[in-house]
Structures are given as structure tokens and as C-alpha cells.
Amino acid sequence: MSLLKDKILLVATDLFHTRGINSTGVDTIVAVAGTTKMTLYKYFNTKEQLIIEVLQKSQQDFQSWLDEKLSSNTKKPADKIQHLFDYIEEWVNSSAFIGVGFIKASAEFPNEENAIHKLSSLQSREFRQFISKLATDANIKDADGLALQLSLLFEGAAQAEQMKRGSGAIKYAKKAAKILIDGAIKQP
């Protein structure tokens, strides 16, 4: 993979989050990335394709980071869900945090037939399934139900923290998650 392609992806990710996707033109992206439109369109057929790759890379990076944290710091599978929001908090509070791509993308592309909307929807579903697996490993009965609840807290907190940094949203989301997880574990 070319250095310039990576640079374009990096710059586009940042601009999409700070200015919005539809409000960011390819001219701005290439200017900030220090290249030209010809090069951008060599790597990405359309702006839509660029948006899709930005979303995929963002989610992959987050998921990889989270997997690594969970597998290296928490050995027992049943304990992993207990620490999920610790790592989410760490991620949200890090200076690198700029928001959750699929949340914003689904707001900017609400049409369900749109390829970007479909991808956002898929990523949201996949993340929920990931949490559900953690819940299943912890012997939680209604794993899907708890996963849905935790994903609501996650998405809500990410949105709130990005709307106003230091709002304390993630701290209270973590507390709520603990209550919900403890409650789900005590079920027969």
C-alpha cells in the first residue's frame, strides 16, 4: 500500500470528523494531504469509495485496539465484559478520539438504500454481536439483550463526548454498564 493512499485516508478521516462528510470536498482533502486530485482518484474510484474505506479502516483500527487490550489484560473470557467499558473509556478519553464513524455516517446518509448507510448499519450490528459474544462467554442468559443495552450506552456516550468533550458521559455510561452487567449476571 502506498504512503500517499494512507495519508489521504488519514486526512479524510480527520476532516470528515471535524467538518462533516458532505461538507468536506475532495479539493480540501488533497490540499491538506499535500497531493492532487489525480492521485486521489487513482486510489479511490469515487468519493463514496473513499468514505467507505475511511469507515472500514476506522472501525478496524478501533476493533483491533480493543481486541488487543482485552486479550492482553484479561485472560479469563468470562471476565472480559467486566472490563469492556474500562477500555472504551480509555479510548474515548484519549486525544486520538474524534468520534464514532458509523454513527455520524448513518446520520449524514439516512437513506437505507445508500451504500454508506448500509455499511454503517453493518458495523453497528457487528459491534453489537461482538459485545454479545463477550456476554455469552460470561454465561449471561439474554446476551443479545444486554449487548444491545451496552451498545446504546456506548453509542450515546461516544456521541455525547464528541458533542461536548469532558461532559462526563463516558464515566456515567461506565457506571450504568456495571449495573446492567451485574444485574444480568445474577439472573438464574
Next chain:
Amino acid sequence: MSLLKDKILLVATDLFHTRGINSTGVDTIVAVAGTTKMTLYKYFNTKEQLIIEVLQKSQQDFQSWLDEKLSSNTKKPADKIQHLFDYIEEWVNSSAFIGVGFIKASAEFPNEENAIHKLSSLQSREFRQFISKLATDANIKDADGLALQLSLLFEGAAQAEQMKRGSGAIKYAKKAAKILIDGAIKQP
């Protein structure tokens, strides 16, 4: 207030939600509303002003509907927070539900200096304060904390339901809300 102004506001609200704000041109709005740009710009100085009035009206309508439900169906102030998510569920499941304006607007206008972003941020804060008052009336100690948690569930569920209707998000948000409220009430 003119009938046409109302019609424009109604059409714009719908189009903004179904196609996105930035993706909806004023030409489309006037075409669907059955009028002309001259009339639109007679009532709204700029497109930004139209967006702002759409957001204000949407939030006002929701808040009025909710106030009415709470005051007519639940007499004791201490019980109101118990039924909050019943009405939110009713609202989300109604055919009129098309999403929460300030969530989408803050995603499309992420710049904190932007007037639309500022309004979205204010509306989110005001709704949280409204929940906090219900929590205070119910003699809950950390009313602000609970209000923040419930608002995360609300915003997460509204987002999820609008991403995919019938996802069950609101049903599980309601269950989670009940657990959090009951837990908060039992605090000394």
C-alpha cells in the same frame, strides 16, 4: 403565522430526516412544498435559519407532547420518571417518528462554533435537565447522573431505531432505564 411557512417547515423537517440536511437543497424543499424560492426566502433569511427553526419546532413539539402525556397520565411528580420511557417508547413506535433532530444536526455540523451545532448542543442539554428535574422530584440523590445515563439510553435508542426500525432498541432501553431508576431510588 402563514400556512405556507408552516408547510415549508413541515416539508423541510421530513426531507432533512429522510435525505439528510446538507443533501437537501432549497429547490427540492420548495418543489415538494408546492411553492417557490422567493416565498421561502421571504420567511427564512437563509437556509441556516430554516434549519434552526426546523430544529426548534421539532424539539418544541416533542417536549409539548411529552409534557402533556406526563401531566395528564401521571399525577404524582415522584412517579413521573417511572413512566418516562413508556411515553418515549410510544413516541418512537409511532408512525410519525423520524428521528431526533439535534442528534443528526450535531453530526452534520460538528464544528462547535457553528450556530446549528450550538443549538443542537443546547437542546441535548435542556432535555437532560428536564430528566434531571423528574429525578429530583422522585427524591433521587444523584439526579444529574441518572439523567445523563437515561439521556444516553434515549439518544442511543432513538438513533438505533432510526437506523433500523423495529430493532427492539427502545424496548431494551426501557428495561435498562427501569433497572437504573430502581437502583438510583434505593440509594440512601
Next chain:
DNA sequence: AACTTAGTATACAGAACTGTATACTTTGTA
């Protein structure tokens, strides 16, 4: 030395978008 690959520079076609200017029509009112 000839060739390929990656990238630059620049201009531009074509569409879409916001906002305005101008002239006309309809309708209620003094």
C-alpha cells in the same frame, strides 16, 4: 538508454447549490 511507475500541475466540463432581481397575478381591504 529505453521503459515503466508514481506523482504533479492545471485546466475544465457539467452539475448542483444558495441567494437575488424582475415582472406578473391574485386577493383582500380602505
Next chain:
DNA sequence: TACAAAGTATACAGTTCTGTATACTAAGTT
């Protein structure tokens, strides 16, 4: 009947946006 208010019809100025065409440069490879 004269006038004012509300709205229509239409054209267009000016900008911005995506995507492409053309010609050039630089560097490594065979």
C-alpha cells in the same frame, strides 16, 4: 376603484463540487 400584501414564474449571478483530460517530471528498473 385604488392600493397593498402574498405569492408566482423565471432567469441568472456566483460559487462549489465531483470527476476527467492533457501534458509534464522524477525515479527506479531492465
